[in-house]
Amino acid sequence: MQATIIEAINDALHEEMASDDRTVVFGEDVAESGGVFRATEGLLEEFGGDRVLDTPLSEIAIVGAAIGLAAHGYRPVAEIQFSGFLPPAFDQLVTNASRIRWRTRGEITAPMTVRTPYGAGVRALEHHSESLEAAYGHLPGLKVAIPSTPADAKGMLTSAIRDPDPVLFMEPKHVYRSFRDEVPEGEHTIPLGEAAVRQAGRDVTVIAWGAMMHNTLEALAELPDVDAEVIDLRSISPLDRETVVESVKKTGRCVVVHEAAKTGGFAGELIATINDEALAYLEAPVRRVTGFDTPVPLLSMEDYYIPHPPRIEEAIAETVEY
């Protein structure tokens, strides 16, 4: 079927709730109104109020309760309405979710999923546009997944829900509805921790994820002479080091694109990995194209912040010519 990312997410939720009656969905405005982005539309009608719940405005309690519910054998899929509202619950992710298996030596685990739309570009209010994947990826024990296509959104969310460990599932809301693509019907899983090679190439490796995957492909369309290998990272944690390293060994050049601020961003981890395992193969310094080291601006200037195709194009061209 042809679907947008948001429809694919909705489809995955329907499938997983139907196949496992211990899967429950909750969060602010997810039941009655179907979620502010309509990701949970129709679930209340199909599965009822015991399994699809609107919660009070309590991010700490939503994530904390998901941990407890998961520890009790349920498969919670909690929604945090915008990733900018996740920081209050950071404590629960750090203190409980990410380390409960480790702390109890495997006695208690938290097979839970926290879904949250992230990223800029939808003209939202303050605190609605953050990209803090590097911060969450820094927590040992927490998986962080970011799809960029409808098929991956369905397959990766299904895997996240079935995963025996806690998964933060970050959804690129800028491309929620911007295009449709083929999505397999019925059961469809994509393993977490595996990057996808979107296109093979020899000149340069370009790594991106989420909405920036699309800006990257747009930038490459302007560079017909560059034979780029494009990697959609898909999982921030666990990180698919092998795909990254093998590609860079082949091309000798690399550009990393992300929307989050530059300093301390996840590109730093990728470049360190490349230095560890493929330094001798490099023919140019690894470039990164990122947001600036500023908060995401309010709507009138947020497009200045987002790494749009010309910025990506410049970095790729410079890296190839280096």
Next chain:
Amino acid sequence: MNEQSRPESPGSTDADVAAVSERDVDVATHRVVDADGSVVAPDAVPDLADDRFLDLYRWMVLQRTFDERATKLQRRGLLGTYASGRGQEASIIGSAFALTDDDWIFPYGREAGALLMHGLSMRDLLLYWRGIEDASRMENANVFGFAISIGSHIPVATGTAWGQQLDDEDAISFVNLGDGATSTGAFHEGINFAGVLGVPAVFFTQNNQYAISMPFEEQTAADTVAQKAIAYGMDGIRVDGNDVLAVYNAVATARERALAGEPVLIEAVTYRRAAHTTSDDPTRYRADEEVEEWERRDPVERYRSFLRERGLLEAVDEEAITEEVNELFDEAVAAADAYPERDVAELFRYVHAEPTPELERQLEEFRDLLERRPEMHEFIEHRPKG
């Protein structure tokens, strides 16, 4: 120890175990003017000069007009997402009327009239909703900036109130919040801290019955917000939030207590008649009959009835007020439209007191790119002017 040292099933006992229950707490609702406009508490009518009574009315009309016109601007693409205060005019205006310019207001988004009364320019308020950061300076007004992350401002207000107390100021921190915010961790920590410190803070909850789609009954199992004050050792006041005079009384009283070192939690019971924001569709989660029911409790109409009964309504030139407010709005839109072109340097200027070398480098690189690659501007979407 025995192999079995406790009963197989806890069961119940006949012991009379004392408990405290919300049923034991009588949370009265302060009201001056009834829904039909009649004065139910003549002694409670604030001792205000006639022209102050008329000022209150003018501000309520201004709040309503601002919301209507801002919503229209948003629909025409000339404003970003907007949060209307429609239906909450008595809470917004009655509370601000009881403050002084020295008090700090911590807004949550819907209280346009309160901020304008506090000295903020209408142009800047429009610029804010156009997503222009400069407006967040809140020039000429002790306004802390909007708390878009719900409840996040509550502990901050406690800190400002603490500073006011340390500096022995004759001023308070006045915190606007919604019923949704009372479920956040920040609310409980912030208000508890204020109680412990005994700071001059007033926590003003506009219980407008909905946090986006969540009705108050599902937001909390408590009957009222006001009763929550007791848990933190402070006084709670519950007031009819559609009765502007009652709200004024409640806030004036709370302000006095706060100045004496007793922070207060107020619950103004009102109703959000508009959508949560212009991005929301309330028909998905609430019934028309309910909205109509609250339309009959309209705060502006109720206050008009009071003015009529008081013999003041004939002094009101309705047309002149509407015309004046619309003119102010037109001028503010024109001033917002004339706001100078923005420069990318602005993005980097306020991150630290002194820009770091890395920030300077990022700015220089970006400027260079914008000059060399003019098509970059194709990716910069058309936004509300500013």
